[in-house]
Amino acid sequence: MDTPLSPPQFPKWQPKQPRPADRDEQAVDATLAATDFCALIDRVTYALRQPLDAALATTRPEVKNGRKRCVLVRDDAEVLEVRDVDPAHTALRNDGAVVDLGGVKAYQVETRREGGIGGCAITVPVSFLRAIGFEIRSASRGKDCGLLRDFATAGAAKLPRDLVYPPDGQDSARVGACADWVSNSKGENCDPAVEAQVPAGAEVILAAGAADPNVECAVFRDAVKKTFGPDFAPIVTPGSCYFVEPRHRLQIEAGATANGGAPGEWLADPHGTFEDHRRISFSGNPGATLRNKGAGEFLMYVSPLGNLDSRGHVRLLLSTQRERGIDDWDRSKGLSAVDVAKAHAVMELVMATHFRVAR
Template sequence: MILGAVIASLLAACADSVDTPPPRPQFPKWHPKQQRPADRDEQVVDAALAAFDFCRLIDQAAYDRRKGGDTRPVTREPEVKDGKKWCTLYRDGYEDLVYVHDVDPSHAWLRNDGTVVDLAGVKAYQVETRRDGGVSGCAITVPVSFQRAVKFELGMSRSKDCELLRDFATAGAAKLPRDLVYPPDGQDNGRVGACANWVSTTKGENCDPAVEAQVPTGAELILAAGAADPNVECAVFRDAVQKTFGPEFEPIATPGSCYFVEPRHRLQIEAGATANGGAPGEWLADPNKTYKDHHQTRFSGNPGVTFRSTDDREFSLYVSPLGNLDSPGHVRLKIAPQQERGIDDWDRFKTVSTVDVARAHAVMELVMATHFRMAR
């Protein structure tokens, strides 16, 4: 009876060990460590804009250069909309040609979508809107703090030529107080270094340019190090991404992910090697059918899965360096085309190209061969 009790106890213990998975390791949350740039005093900027005559920013000489043979009279009319100053250049009292206004702080992050332009020594951002095969709009924003800006736009009655607007914006920016504008390479936002190229609506407070980090030897150690520090994740992928996609892709560290970003915003890459993440098999099973085109494959002997978002705007690869798709932790790569900086193209639907899919496969193969050659 005693022997039977011992055997029963051992069997129960074995059953518990099989049915109860080991707890996942816990790692402290990583936070950016680099010093954030300081913004200008909000009250000083607000007072300067409140005292400034916005109609001075619409230059009569710029209009005279562009009016051609039209002799109809023009007027500059100030107004206040939602507490913000505006001024509009009208012809014949009704035809709006150009307007300039104080941009609400809630739109400050939008400047990250614009192409940086030099208005005769003043930093600005330009966005051209394209629709139905043509240019339907242009806007030029001149930052005066991290949160505030002065925006120049063409009225509905004018051609949407960015070159035309650039003439007005250059003349107008020259009239802004010098202590309000930034030089072409000035720090006009809270993003540090390559974080300025991250396609994100954040202010950059959770992003650091990646720093060099040592990649440990062994899959378990790499996944643990990656879970604790995204700089390690960037180090795992840096050489492979830059060799395959190009040296213009720079790594940035964010909590839980490494991103590779480039100045033109045409493509953004997310990379990770972490013990915190789920097992690759979870994405293969995809019980909620969130993705499509699931394929099980191998990279340098390691089992993995690839899939697309249902709108074809993202392609992902998840690989298990532990030899089992159902083991927690993974190595991942995601690629997603973005709206090109300075171009708001309504006619072009951004989808992952066949070429970039092939490059993503090449990156993962190189990463696994370099750091995870010995599959478990």
């Protein structure tokens, strides 16, 4: 019996760029402990926006789950809340759109339900882990972000300047374009991609890609920029290259590696995970395309070795994401036909440039 070949082994790539340092945790704790959260609810702003209710509204300081908060109350109903945000929610900060509150960096998320606006939340970071949150509560008569922006801007102006960040401030451990990666990680396993040389020959490229995701990004960099535009920046993580953009509408994973399975394994899909399986060829290289059953992902796997069952592949995965700053439960997650066509164009250009098969 023939002994099956062992899969190739490559050293695991690790992020190399230095991580920024966070603020002193004890100093931030002391400042927040001394902060009067009710003072951050600007009553003048409320009187300007809701003059008929201003005289009836009162502030109520509380401690909830060990964290300070203050709520603006009208007729025993909560209208607005300011709170010390639990560090466990730090990963969700990346879902917000970056906004400028009079020179203070913040993140804004607008909630949409059934075609209308259901609420707004604004988070002002004060360290990599800590933040102050402003949120419109259900009793408010105005749920738009414009209303909350007025409150948050007035409240942020009352915070010490050394506690908040400027609009372009480094408020997380994510470096460069890693801030646009749709992931719950803190960015410790992500670097902005650096230029890398793409070698000649399919097997050599796959081996180089397995050892360094910067090579995988280099294989796709020009094709993605030409087809999807310059807003998509390459980042690298152990074993993967991504192209990310600030609005989070679409995320692209790309790769050319001797690791992982053969394209034929995805085409066979023995567990029935995907749908719309199709066999296709790019510049003479056999491949497969498929979708996830929610229609939010489109996957392409191509063999540059001329055989769908050969280990190693060139891949391109597109996935729709929730747009940054918008929590819209009604939004369709399906990929557009235009984006699918662009994915085909990218793969065709990559295979023609680096893996063309002579006929």
